[in-house]
Amino acid sequence: SYVLTQPPSVSVAPGKTARITCGGSNIGTKSVHWYQLKLGQAPVLVIHYDSDRPSGIPERFSGSNSGNTATLTISRVEAGDEADYYCQVWDSSRDHPVFGGGTQLTVL
């Protein structure tokens, strides 16, 4: 089955840029979706279709996808961005979703 690989953790100072990667074989041929999970809250879709922001998501969140790596970029990081972030694609061979292992973003 298709595997997505994320770094377990990323740390960034407030006001700087955080980049969270999601690796997968030829992931650039798939649509990648990104989620933000905070304890006790409903998960939030922050980027869909590689780089599109759903309504209500700040412009500081952006995404890209090419080759074997998709990237979620958070600019001008704020304390409130501290959360776990997951990437997700649809596995065409089984018509079901696959999640990455998640990345814990720490704002220093």
Next chain:
Amino acid sequence: QVQLQESGPGLVKPSQTLSLTCTVSGGSISSSDYYWSWIRQHPGKGLEWIGYIYDSGSTNYNPSLKSRVTISVDTSKDQFFLKLSSVTAADTAVYYCARSSRGVIITEYGGFDPWGQGTLVTVSS
């Protein structure tokens, strides 16, 4: 605005069946444009997709759970359900329901939005 809300027992005994309900408000579960999924997160672990239902009754399950999972729907109440049989402590997790949009080709399949708040289910005697 569509909202989803999970409900069900927070404690289930080993070997019994876990049963959860997801109630959809602000929209119809009968729409053929969406998959309605169950997803779980074990304590301190990542997200695991359990399965989805669509077209008012068709299903697709995670192969690792397929033998124990049943997802069903009641369109008259805009609810869908999860049953997971023969549970063990390894099934202790936060269970989420979520909606995703379908597409003609796989690259058009959307992300999960919205999600329910999640409900913690503990398997313990």
